[in-house]
Amino acid sequence: MTDISSGSVPLTTNEKVQASLGRRRRKQFILQGLGIGAISIAFLMLFILLWSQIATGYKAFMQTNITLEIFIDPEEVPTERLPRGNFDDVLAAALVANLPGVDASDRAALRSASGILSNGAQFDLRDRIVENPALIGQTITMRMPVSDPYDQLYKELLDRETPENLRRLDDAQIANYDHLVEIGAIGSRINTGLITNADSRFPELAGLKGALMGSFWALLTCFLIAFPLGIGAAVYLEEFAPKNKLSDFIEVNINNLAAVPSVVFGLLALSVFIGWFGLPRSVPFVGGLTLALMTMPTIIIATRAALKAVPPSIREAALGVGASRQQVVFGHVVPLAMPGILTGTIIGLAQALGETAPLLLIGMNAFITSAPGTPFDSATALPTQIFIWADSPERGFVSRTSAAILVLLTFLIMMNAIAIYLRSKFERKW
């Protein structure tokens, strides 16, 4: 026993295991670390995504305004010529009255100075005077949005240090602006125009009303079509369909439809709804039809899951007291499955709200400056409006795009929250 040197003792299993434990634990540690790293990357990206939108978008929720005392000169705006009149001259005169440094007779200087006024200001003034012609000859106080470069200047997005020839405002314009700030004519307010205005070429006037209404009509159409069709199909397949080739075929079809790329639905809509049926382009009704076809598989799958969750004892009890199969299904099973069906429907509609590609193909990316009154008026939708603004060259549209994204995300969060609330409130464990 004693002559065996300790170095050549064959290791027991226990010792081998002990020796390898450190390495094996390290491996486990590394795997865990990689997992945490992966999740962190995903979360980090989500955070950057949201943060970048909030950081660029929050500025669009404020709008820089200029407040001016305006004398409505009867010579420029005669009552009998309404609604025509030189409203822009009236505004320029009111502006110059506040700017001692600008010579009112110098046309070039006047034009350069009045660049601070938004292009929409004269129309606001016109509407106000047409509504109340008695204002002519009086002095009124009006607040109107400043044009985009000055808005950027106020929000410190326009760098004063940039050389003058590269800047969008020259030194004289900035001096005028500073003077106006000094006398308190310039201020910033919550930008209600973002929600109450329709689209415009000028960032300071552009709003989401048209897009919101367009999305509303499209989603309404989508709901009215996809909800009954989806429930009908799901109830039939789950409760009545005989097990045969046809039912299998329909099922495979629905599963495949759920995975067809959205742009293909756009092609379908373009060639069938617009090409063959002759429905008009750019209208929310056609958008809703297309979205309905895409949402239907989601609703069918959710409804079938909800119907499956209703225990067979309910059906057997109802059949036992003499109800017909349809009475069982429509009187008992469907009402009990309703919370699940509604949850699935809302989630499907939320997906439809964010869908862009098919709407682009049917022309819902047109430039339309009025909100649609019916589903048959040309309109944009929220996601296509984001696409249009993201494509616009004006600087002011960058923050508006992010603001529109924030509005869209808010709606999505609200819809999902309603779905989660419904599920937790009405879900029944059998």
Place this chain on the structure above:
Amino acid sequence: MTTLAFAILLAACMVAYALNRRAATGIRDGGQRLHSVSGYHGLFALLMILVPVLVVILLWLVLQGTVVNTLVMSSLPDGTLDGLGKGQVDLILAEIQSIAGGRIFGEPEPWKIVAADRFTGLLQAASLGLVLVTVLLSLAIMLFARGKVSADFRARQGVEKIISGLMIFCSVVAVFTTVGIVASLAFETVKFLKLVPLTEFLFGTSWEPQIPIRADQVAAEGAFGWLPVIVGTIVITIVAIVIAIPIGLLSAIYLNEFAPKVVRSVCKPILEVLAGVPTVVYGFFAILVVAPAIRSLGAAWGIDVAPNTALAAGGVMGIMLVPFISSFADDALSAVPGSLRDGALALGATRAETVMNVLFPAAIPGIVGGVLLAVSRAIGETMIVVMAAGLMANLTLNPLESVTTVTVQIVTLLIGDTSFDNPKTLAAFALGMMLFIVTLIINIFALRIVRKYREAYD
């Protein structure tokens, strides 16, 4: 007038319901035993009117425009449309319609004004006809249904038959949609292949769809070889998948095997948020944040990166696919029977060894199915690439350069006013057809793998 037709339909339905219900109640009060309760008699009348009349109204509305247009165009003086292309004929029709709508520009020819009057007249006649048909049909069916009411009439069976017919129709809509997709794509693709031979489309190496619209216009010849487009799609898909697979799989493994319950219940929904963000938002994120970041990183290392590099679009798409892959992997790992895990742990394997050597191999088919579905998603994804990838077809495998994809081409070719008779528009449908076929094959393959695997353990 359309609203009036719907109002009449609604009223007819309600009247018929009340009428039949009252008649049935009358019979019951008279001492006879009804086969069906009176509510079913009413419902029977309601459905008998609602279904056919609604179908007639909708068909009428769909067909009315086409019929009126054809009538107006065929009534034009002889010879006006001789030798005109389809586009010019459409233009004349549009002009007539706008005159009829009261928007007159300049001095239209007298025959156009006559045609516009005719157009207005026909439209009025059509909407009047719609209302008349609605009234007559409703009344006829109402009388018919009223005559059916008797003690022996099986109203419930009648109602159930109609409802089950409606439900079958609902289920067949999905089939119609698929048929519609295939038919519309095939129809336009065949037209496209008449202009461009199939071999050129499939094997051509240059894609320049900007062909001249007028004969005298200076523009590219037009080339329709889809190879550079599909190669671009593959490059972006590979970038996306290379990013999505490790992040998705590792997070699924961590959440499934290592994470405490609380962490799992918090992390999973947050990860799902990534899947719920609309793709147009990802697209804007790519051009606002990711592409500039990659460019400045490239500049710091002295690498020249294109402004709309495939890396930006692919990378952002990869982030979008993470929750997709991780939820499939999670399902696959959870579906492995507990006995396998318990067996491995009982033999003394660490958790990591159990996952890597036992659970992961067992879950591979499910994971592969999920990855394939993610690939088909990436190929069909549109908005991210439309906003962040290039427009020019560029036959390259370098992800730093700008490439274009199938979906980008479809959207750019079809945005704006398009007519269905030039190869540019038709090319979009041919690309759509290829996209549909490729994604369909991948989807069927993936679903089959997932299903087969599930059956193996249940």
